Amino acid sequence: MTRRLDLNALLLFYETVNARSINKAALKLGMPKSTISRKLTALEQELGSTLLKRGQRALGLTEIGHALYLRCESIAQELENADLHTTKMQEEMSGVLRISMPVFFVSWISRPLADFAKEFPGLRLEVEAQNRVVDVAEEPFDVAIHFGLPAETHNPMRRLAELPRSFYASPGYLALRGPLAGLDDLVNHDVILHQYQQRDRVFPDMHLPDGTTVALTPRVVVNHAVLVQELVLQDLGLGLMPDIMCKQDVAAGRLIRLPLDWTSPPLLISATYLERRYAPRKMRALLDRITEHLKTQA
Numbered sequence: 362m363t364r365r366l367d368l369n370a371l372l373l374f375y376e377t378v379n380a381r382s383i384n385k386a387a388l389k390l391g392m393p394k395s396t397i398s399r400k401l402t403a404l405e406q407e408l409g410s411t412l413l414k415r416g417q418r419a420l421g422l423t424e425i426g427h428a429l430y431l432r433c434e435s436i437a438q439e440l441e442n443a444d445l446h447t448t449k450m451q452e453e454m455s456g457v458l459r460i461s462m463p464v465f466f467v468s469w470i471s472r473p474l475a476d477f478a479k480e481f482p483g484l485r486l487e488v489e490a491q492n493r494v495v496d497v498a499e500e501p502f503d504v505a506i507h508f509g510l511p512a513e514t515h516n517p518m519r520r521l522a523e524l525p526r527s528f529y530a531s532p533g534y535l536a537l538r539g540p541l542a543g544l545d546d547l548v549n550h551d552v553i554l555h556q557y558q559q560r561d562r563v564f565p566d567m568h569l570p571d572g573t574t575v576a577l578t579p580r581v582v583v584n585h586a587v588l589v590q591e592l593v594l595q596d597l598g599l600g601l602m603p604d605i606m607c608k609q610d611v612a613a614g615r616l617i618r619l620p621l622d623w624t625s626p627p628l629l630i631s632a633t634y635l636e637r638r639y640a641p642r643k644m645r646a647l648l649d650r651i652t653e654h655l656k657t658q659a
Contacts, residue, residue: 368436370404373397373489375433378426381419399597411594422446435460453481453659456642461495462506465587466630469605473654477647484643492585498631504634504644508586509557516633519633522655523627524603529610535617537628541599544623547577551598553589554579558601563626603657630655 367453375391377397380386387394406414412429414421422430462470467490478486494512495505505511528541538550539581545567559582566574579597583589586606593600594615610616632648 366407367400367404370400370407371433372437374404374442375430375437377401378413378420378422383420395595397497402568403622412503417624445535454481454646456643456645457485457487458504458647459487459502460489460506460647461497461500461502463531463586464492465585465606466490466506466508467656470651470654475649479532481643491549497635502600503641504632504648506630506632507513509629509631511631511633514609516635519632520631521648521652522659523629524605524655524659526601526603526625526628527607528599528601528625529593529607529616530619531594531596531612531616532597534593537596541619541621544621547569547599548575551580552598553592553598554586554587555601556580556582563601565623593636597631601659602627605655608658 365547373386375388376390380389383394383397383401386392386573387397390397401413408429410425410426411423412426414423414426425590435465443571467488469473474486478484489502493506496512497501497503497505497516506521525596541550544565547564548569559579564577566576568574581592583592586602589600590602590606590610592598593602599619604618607616607618611618634644
């Protein structure tokens with residue numbers, strides 16, 4: 362009994378004994394009778410012992426078969442308990458939830474994140490803020506939040522929100538360089554560009570007075586959204602930023618929204634995780650909370 366046996370064959374033996382008939386076991390399990398007979402014969406050959414007394418009306422057990430049945434009963438109970446424990450873990454708001462998100466995204470959702478942690482004190486959040494691509498299949502995260510579509514497409518993806526974006530400038534910059542009437546005027550202005558905006562080709566070509574078109578040539582390209590905001594506040598140029606990011610600066614008079622004759626595609630906030638079907642309740646609840654907050658603020 363110390364040898365490595367086929368667990369499926371042991372459970373099949375257990376179910377067959379409970380049914381007291383190979384025919385009844387086949388009906389219950391939805392398996393061909395021949396498959397069950399073959400598996401049971403292979404199990405007996407592996408053990409070198411007869412396990413079942415195959416009577417005309419019902420199956421019986423040999424002494425060794427009875428001993429094996431008692432062991433299989435314990436195995437079946439352990440598996441059932443493990444399944445119940447796993448289901449409970451899936452539904453309970455406890456344990457650890459590991460999250461990866463972009464650095465400057467933290468400031469947008471710090472309040473709902475704190476409220477969520479207070480509401481579920483049995484749940485421990487482990488949050489890493491970073492400006493790099495994270496693949497949940499390769500790293501120890503339950504969920505990774507991204508700006509735009511994630512680079513890795515083999516994991517399930519959920520769209521959390523689409524945030525409107527606008528061009529913003531500081532009063533000092535506009536006083537120095539003058540206002541803009543439309544998108545084509547960008548050729549005469551300095552633009553602070555995020556590298557993802559350049560990668561995703563967010564901006565259409567602009568039209569010159571002679572009818573030709575040109576692509577946007579940025580003054581500065583950065584890899585951090587907060588740096589776009591800071592350089593715009595320092596009168597260096599214009600920046601395309603999410604409206605949610607600029608609300609306080611607009612209210613304080615530090616930034617001015619520029620209503621150009623062009624509507625930017627929204628900034629997509631997405632999340633990836635390992636398995637859609639078995640996503641834990643705690644992860645679904647947190648993503649729901651973040652989505653609700655972003656839509657309210659946007």
